[in-house]
Amino acid sequence: MVFSANPLSLSVPEPAFESWLRDSGYLEILDQRTSHFNRHTTAVTAATTVATTNATTTTNNFLLLIFSHLKTLLSLFTLNPLAKLTTDDFSGPTPSWTVSFIGSLDSYSFPASPSQARLRVHENVKRYARNYATLFIIFFASTLYQMPLALVGLISCLVLWDGFRLCSDRWGLDLYPILHQALVRVTQCATLVVLFLCNVQMAVFFALAISYGALILHASFRKLTPVKQPDRGRKK
Numbered sequence: 001m002v003f004s005a006n007p008l009s010l011s012v013p014e015p016a017f018e019s020w021l022r023d024s025g026y027l028e029i030l031d032q033r034t035s036h037f038n039r040h041t042t043a044v045t046a047a048t049t050v051a052t053t054n055a056t057t058t059t060n061n062f063l064l065l066i067f068s069h070l071k072t073l074l075s076l077f078t079l080n081p082l083a084k085l086t087t088d089d090f091s092g093p094t095p096s097w098t099v100s101f102i103g104s105l106d107s108y109s110f111p112a113s114p115s116q117a118r119l120r121v122h123e124n125v126k127r128y129a130r131n132y133a134t135l136f137i138i139f140f141a142s143t144l145y146q147m148p149l150a151l152v153g154l155i156s157c158l159v160l161w162d163g164f165r166l167c168s169d170r171w172g173l174d175l176y177p178i179l180h181q182a183l184v185r186v187t188q189c190a191t192l193v194v195l196f197l198c199n200v201q202m203a204v205f206f207a208l209a210i211s212y213g214a215l216i217l218h219a220s221f222r223k224l225t226p227v228k229q230p231d232r233g234r235k236k
Contacts, residue, residue: 075114076121076216084122089129100225101131108221117220124219132215139214140207153198157191 095101111117125132144151164187167173173180195201 094130121219136211143203150203
């Protein structure tokens with residue numbers, strides 16, 4: 001049976017439809033479409049391989065799949081996860097740690113392509129910005145606990161600047177701007193020396209490295225969940 005063309009049917013090009021989903025905020029649908037398309041392509045390829053090729057070609061396809069996953073993982077460390085982050089993302093309430101941030105096992109899947117991984121990372125970083133910031137504070141505090149010398153150095157710097165502020169208020173150093181500026185430079189140099197000698201920079205580096213790794217892995221594997229869309233209709 002041959003169907004006649006319907007002039008009233010609406011045909012939207014795939015790139016235009018994906019662009020509309022992105023601009024309208026339905027990123028979870030775009031994420032699901034990418035996953036479904038990749039699974040369908042993989043299933044078709046596997047069926048064709050079983051029907052027309054031998055074991056050697058099947059092994060080659062398996063290696064290609066492994067290299068594709070490795071390429072996706074390596075692409076995660078080439079993007080800037082904070083590229084679309086704004087200060088407004090920190091102004092809202094913190095998402096629930098159990099329901100929203102962690103979720104269930106069904107909330108995670110391997111990104112089908114580097115583009116899907118990039119989409120997930122940028123969107124999840126915006127959604128869970130406050131959660132990731134809290135994780136960094138926890139990792140930094142844990143690092144300082146493991147490095148007592150760095151903790152002592154950080155406290156010493158805080159005491160140094162607090163003492164400088166008290167002395168400046170008592171002696172009225174604001175009336176002598178040149179002397180005040182010179183003492184500020186001396187205090188800054190002393191702070192850098194204390195931070196360097198106490199390895200505070202290593203504590204910051206370890207906390208940043210662990211936080212960055214956790215952010216990249218969670219944001220790329222965490223599926224995009226629907227967000228509440230604004231009501232565009234008229235309320236009754």
